[in-house]
Amino acid sequence: MDASILLALRDPAGVPFYPIIFQVLYILTWALHAAFVLLALGSMGLSLYGSTKGQSDSHWKMLTPHLIQTGKISISILIVLGVAPLLFTQVIYDPNWYVANTLSGMWVFIFIYTLVVGYSMYYWYYYANKGQKSGSVLIGAISFGILVFAGILMHNFAVTSIMPEQWMQMYAPNGVIDDSGWTFNMDTIRLAFLVSLSIPVLGIFLQNYSRFLSTRKDFDLSYIEYTASLGTKTAVFGLLLSAATFVLWMLQIGYLFNPLSIAIVVGVLALLYLSAVNFNSYITTGVLVVVALLISGMRELIRFDIMSKLGYSIYDYPVNLEIPTIAMFLLTFVVMGFTGVGYLLTMAWKVGKNEGVFDGSKDAVVTKLGTYTLNIMIVWMVIYFGWGIVILFNNIL
Amino acid sequence: MDVIGQFPLFYFPDYGSAWMMGVTGTIHILASHTSVGAAMLFAFLAHKAYKENRADYYPYMKKYGMFLLIFSYVIGSITGPGIWYTATAASPRGISALIHNFVWVWATEWVFFVYEVIGVFVLVYFIDKIDKKTHLKLTYTFALASVGTLALIIGIISFMMWPGTDAYYTTGSASDAFFGINTFPHMFLRIGFMIMLSGVIGLLISSSMRKENAELSDELSKKMGYISIFGGFITIFFFIWYMGTLPDNAHAVFAFSKDAIIQNRIVLTLAFFLYFALAIYKPKFIHPLLAIAMIFVILIGGLWSGEKLRESMRKPYVAGQYMYSNQIISRDVPGKGIKSELPIIAEKGLLALNPFVPKNLKVITEDNKLQAGELLAKLSCSSCHSLDKTGVYRPMRDRLTGMDKESIKAILYAIGNGGMSYMPTLKLPEAEYDAIAEYFASQNY
Numbered sequence: 001m002d003a004s005i006l007l008a009l010r011d012p013a014g015v016p017f018y019p020i021i022f023q024v025l026y027i028l029t030w031a032l033h034a035a036f037v038l039l040a041l042g043s044m045g046l047s048l049y050g051s052t053k054g055q056s057d058s059h060w061k062m063l064t065p066h067l068i069q070t071g072k073i074s075i076s077i078l079i080v081l082g083v084a085p086l087l088f089t090q091v092i093y094d095p096n097w098y099v100a101n102t103l104s105g106m107w108v109f110i111f112i113y114t115l116v117v118g119y120s121m122y123y124w125y126y127y128a129n130k131g132q133k134s135g136s137v138l139i140g141a142i143s144f145g146i147l148v149f150a151g152i153l154m155h156n157f158a159v160t161s162i163m164p165e166q167w168m169q170m171y172a173p174n175g176v177i178d179d180s181g182w183t184f185n186m187d188t189i190r191l192a193f194l195v196s197l198s199i200p201v202l203g204i205f206l207q208n209y210s211r212f213l214s215t216r217k218d219f220d221l222s223y224i225e226y227t228a229s230l231g232t233k234t235a236v237f238g239l240l241l242s243a244a245t246f247v248l249w250m251l252q253i254g255y256l257f258n259p260l261s262i263a264i265v266v267g268v269l270a271l272l273y274l275s276a277v278n279f280n281s282y283i284t285t286g287v288l289v290v291v292a293l294l295i296s297g298m299r300e301l302i303r304f305d306i307m308s309k310l311g312y313s314i315y316d317y318p319v320n321l322e323i324p325t326i327a328m329f330l331l332t333f334v335v336m337g338f339t340g341v342g343y344l345l346t347m348a349w350k351v352g353k354n355e356g357v358f359d360g361s362k363d364a365v366v367t368k369l370g371t372y373t374l375n376i377m378i379v380w381m382v383i384y385f386g387w388g389i390v391i392l393f394n395n396i397l
Numbered sequence: 398m399d400v401i402g403q404f405p406l407f408y409f410p411d412y413g414s415a416w417m418m419g420v421t422g423t424i425h426i427l428a429s430h431t432s433v434g435a436a437m438l439f440a441f442l443a444h445k446a447y448k449e450n451r452a453d454y455y456p457y458m459k460k461y462g463m464f465l466l467i468f469s470y471v472i473g474s475i476t477g478p479g480i481w482y483t484a485t486a487a488s489p490r491g492i493s494a495l496i497h498n499f500v501w502v503w504a505t506e507w508v509f510f511v512y513e514v515i516g517v518f519v520l521v522y523f524i525d526k527i528d529k530k531t532h533l534k535l536t537y538t539f540a541l542a543s544v545g546t547l548a549l550i551i552g553i554i555s556f557m558m559w560p561g562t563d564a565y566y567t568t569g570s571a572s573d574a575f576f577g578i579n580t581f582p583h584m585f586l587r588i589g590f591m592i593m594l595s596g597v598i599g600l601l602i603s604s605s606m607r608k609e610n611a612e613l614s615d616e617l618s619k620k621m622g623y624i625s626i627f628g629g630f631i632t633i634f635f636f637i638w639y640m641g642t643l644p645d646n647a648h649a650v651f652a653f654s655k656d657a658i659i660q661n662r663i664v665l666t667l668a669f670f671l672y673f674a675l676a677i678y679k680p681k682f683i684h685p686l687l688a689i690a691m692i693f694v695i696l697i698g699g700l701w702s703g704e705k706l707r708e709s710m711r712k713p714y715v716a717g718q719y720m721y722s723n724q725i726i727s728r729d730v731p732g733k734g735i736k737s738e739l740p741i742i743a744e745k746g747l748l749a750l751n752p753f754v755p756k757n758l759k760v761i762t763e764d765n766k767l768q769a770g771e772l773l774a775k776l777s778c779s780s781c782h783s784l785d786k787t788g789v790y791r792p793m794r795d796r797l798t799g800m801d802k803e804s805i806k807a808i809l810y811a812i813g814n815g816g817m818s819y820m821p822t823l824k825l826p827e828a829e830y831d832a833i834a835e836y837f838a839s840q841n842y
Contacts, residue, residue, distance in 0.1 A: 004400060005400055005752040008400040008401065008402045008752060009402045009404065009752070010402065011402070011490075011493045011494065011496070011497040012402070012726065012733070012734070012735045012736070013494060013497035013498060013569075013730075013733045013734075013735060014497065014733065014734065015497065015500075016497065016498075016500055016501060016571070017501075022500075025504075073518055076470055076471075076474065076514050076518070077514060077515070079474050079475060079478070079514075080474060080507075080510050080511050080514040081511070082478070083477075083478050083507055083510065084504070084507050086478065086481075086482075087496070087500060087503055087504060087507065088500075088504075090485070090493070090496055091496060091497065091500050094493055097485065098404045098485055098489035098490075098493065099404055099405060101482070101485040101486045101489065102404045102405040102406065102407045102485075102486050102489055103405055103407075104486075105407030105409070105414060105486035105487070106407075106409075108482050108483060108485070108486045109417050109483055109486070111482070112421060112475060112476065112479035112482060112483065115475045115479075116471065116472055116475050116476070116479075119471045119475065120467065120471055120472070123466075123467050123471065167405070167753075168753070168755070171405045171753055172753070172755040175755040175756065175757040175758070176755075177406070177755065177758075177772060179405070179406045179407055179408040179775065180407075180408075181407040181408075181409070181486060318734070320569060320733055320734070322501065322570070322571050324570070324571065324572050325499070325501035325502055325505075325571045325572070325575075326501045328501060328502070328505050329501040329502075329504045329505045329508075332505045332508045332509075333504070333505070333508050336508060336512075337508045337511070337512070340512045340538065340542070341511065341512060341515060343538075344512070344515045344516055344519050345515070347519060347523070347527070347531070347535075348519055348523075351523055351526050351527060354526075357525070357526060357527065357528060358523075358526060358527050358528070358531075359527075359528045359531075360527050360528055360530070360531030361528050361530040361531055366531065367531075370531065370534045370535065370538070371534070373538050374534060374537055374538050374541070377538055377541040377542065377545065378541070380541075380545065381541065381544075381545070381548070384548055387572070387576070388575075388576040388580065388581065391572050391573060391575075391576040392576050392577075392578065392580075392581075394564075395561075395562040395564040395573060395576075396562060396578060
């Protein structure tokens with residue numbers, strides 16, 4: 001695939017802002033999305049183990065439903081967070097995104113319904129576990145399998161998208177066009193590394209879980225200690241496994257001594273130490289976020305290099321500046337997004353810390369954040385309609 | 398080297414790939430419209446519950462919310478990106494055109510969407526863990542965030558039909574593209590439908606509560622009946638307004654099946670009016686099975702046919718009246734520096750310009766004519782028509798039954814000369830016309 005074709009596949013409308021911004025937003029939002037993918041995978045997997053313990057073990061009796069609930073919420077959040085990197089990637093990497101999706105069109109369609117079935121079954125698993133139904137482990141295992149399959153399909157799209165030199169061979173092997181959309185590619189080591197990360201993410205989550213509940217009097221100390229210890233063991237084992245698969249992956253593609261790769265190794269070692277001593281898991285989580293951003297950056301670096309070598313640089317994408325809508329996004333993201341999500345998370349935190357009913361109306365922070373969020377949304381609506389009316393009148397009168 | 402930015406073709410036998418978007422889109426509309434409607438309904442019910450001290454409304458809201466979590470936040474939140482995802486496979490340049498015009502609008506919608514998804518879990522799971530005043534404020538923000546997602550997506554889907562004025566073509570501005578003359582009627586048409594749907598789903602929940610509390614079940618069913626009638630009225634009012642804001646090509650397509658569509662809408666209106674009247678006057682007759690059946694009637698009779706109509710009325714375009722459904726740019730958009738691809742295609746042909754056509758098909762010969770004709774037919778027609786003899790979705794077999802090569806070619810010429818407003822004015826070199834006609838004739842439809 002030569003440069004002239006790759007450049008022709010860019011959208012003729014250009015990009016509405018400087019490409020580097022989309023690249024940064026992509027790295028940031030992919031890391032957020034991946035964090036919840038890994039948490040969902042880890043908590044679902046461990047909940048299945050917990051389900052096999054049934055009611056016999058008092059710790060698992062309590063932990064399993066919490067893990068199922070964590071998996072359930074994480075899937076919703078990973079879906080919503082996953083929209084953003086998909087959006088940003090296709091603005092600057094149109095050739096990769098659209099070619100991969102057309103080549104794998106059938107898998108794209110199957111992916112959507114795999115996710116619908118897998119996630120719906122997960123709710124079934126949630127209710128079956130809640131009602132202590134005998135088949136709950138089986139339902140959970142099937143749901144888990146379907147959702148993992150959806151993840152593998154997503155991996156296929158990502159891998160196919162960075163194989164530009166083989167696209168033509170995939171589409172028209174020996175000059176005969178295959179428009180069936182069944183193209184499927186895997187990179188086992190890359191997939192193994194990314195999946196392995198679900199283990200340390202789960203481990204650090206369990207440490208946080210234990211730390212969070214440690215202030216609640218209605219949870220036994222033995223339970224708090226058990227979940228912390230389980231988290232530490234899981235995190236340490238998972239980090240060692242991830243480090244090994246990461247080194248293998250980097251060796252495979254020749255990036256082991258790249259500064260970013262070295263930074264990731266250092267980050268993993270730091271995580272290993274922090275999670276092993278577990279003196280404050282919230283700090284460990286902060287480091288985990290940094291490592292997640294570095295891994296997201298590494299994925300982007302690999303793609304950027306592949307495309308640059310073929311003469312496609314996102315930085316050369318023609319820019320058609322679009323000020324009003326980026327202003328809308330930035331203001332909404334920063335003002336409403338941070339206030340609103342801050343409001344919801346603060347409330348969730350306080351409800352979780354509280355035993356019984358939480359009276360938010362007597363909590364100054366929650367009340368203020370709620371009022372600000374509501375007012376910001378009302379002002380947003382007023383601006384939206386005002387803006388629309390001005391544009392419309394200007395164009396039709 | 399002359400190249401146009403077309404991607405590999407993905408073709409789904411018998412149906413074409415467009416139906417995939419249609420199926421996913423129809424399911425999504427039911428789930429997402431329910432979600433926004435329910436958010437408004439929650440705000441209304443929470444307000445009444447708080448002001449009138451009606452604690453018995455909260456279990457209803459919780460039950461409704463649990464249903465919503467699965468229905469809207471599993472099915473809806475997957476099929477939403479799902480439409481977009483399947484569109485990337487079926488209509489890559491169409492969705493790319495939207496993305497490159499509206500990426501920041503979509504990104505803004507995403508902020509609301511994040512609030513909505515976290516918000517629904519907080520709203521449902523904390524309903525009995527937080528005080529009523531805080532809960533009320535939360536429902537207000539949840540309703541506004543949900544309406545915000547509609548406010549942002551509506552300009553994009555309205556632009557798919559047309560920008561509404563010529564301003565966009567000159568300025569290339571997303572604001573001019575977003576706020577066309579059909580944007581607001583379209584928005585309120587959907588708000589009406591969302592309100593109505595929230596009542597229709599509400600009837601399922603209220604009727605299923607009959608065993609637990611018959612009196613409350615009846616009261617809420619009555620309320621849902623009134624809410625649905627109110628929403629239905631807004632829908633019809635703005636539908637008429639919306640139709641008046643559509644371009645000529647949309648009306649040309651509409652005219653084909655105008656009588657059947659109007660008849661369908663009258664039957665649906667009457668059926669639902671009777672259903673809502675039943676809910677108001679005889680709420681105990683609303684059985685959950687009836688409520689489920691009516692949801693399916695909306696899905697199949699209303700949404701599926703409505704979405705098919707909306708998609709047909711856009712023809713031959715897929716975005717902004719500059720991108721044809723078959724992935725060809727049909728006009729200049731000076732504001733964005735976009736050039737029509739029709740002149741160069743007429744001169745050099747699709748096979749030469751499409752970068753994914755293999756070398757052995759770049760030049761038509763006697764040996765490859767049928768193969769080239771098939772590829773050209775797929776590239777030019779399969780975004781709207783299924784080409785197979787057993788085709789189901791707008792099948793070519795219905796249009797070319799019994800025709801010989803010359804008759805088919807005459808149709809292709811007419812289309813290329815702009816003789817049908819709902820078909821792309823796609824002029825091709827003679828050799829390509831000939832290859833397509835030969836391929837279609839060989840099918841003996």
